[in-house]
């Protein structure tokens with residue numbers, strides 16, 4: 273039995289015709305699978321590969337390369353907080369600390385007890401003039417303050433609608449794929 277429902281597999285099978293290079297369909301296909309399941313299981317990646325007639329190793333390689341794809345469960349709402357230079361200079365670390373306290377997690381990737389939230393520190397999202405900023409699900413939010421974080425959390429707790437359905441936020445351009453911040457060791 274498939275882990276992905278028939279209508280999702282059908283949608284995935286239709287994707288290659290939309291791209292000059294058929295294998296370019298792999299990212300939107302993985303996006304659909306993740307949207308359905310919350311994260312990408314080995315079975316889901318294998319079904320995506322079969323639906324796109326691609327090598328399973330290639331599909332897995334794409335899924336593991338991009339941090340927007342999650343290989344373990346995440347919260348229903350994901351905060352991608354930029355902690356690169358401009359945001360850091362304007363208080364991103366304090367924003368991260370506030371967020372961690374507010375959702376009750378200790379580290380990047382941990383899911384809040386109610387299953388609603390998790391966060392990740394990411395590299396520059398290209399909106400430095402509005403620092404500190406973040407992406408919440410599919411929307412950008414700018415000039416962050418602890419109060420703004422609290423208001424967003426309260427909104428999501430009151431009506432935890434699916435991320436794709438949210439209509440609020442301050443996106444002024446299509447949100448790029450976040451790149452995970454790599455911490456230097458030592």
Ligand code: FES
Nearest residue numbers: 354359396399400
């Ligand atoms: S440094 Fe945060 S958006 Fe550029």
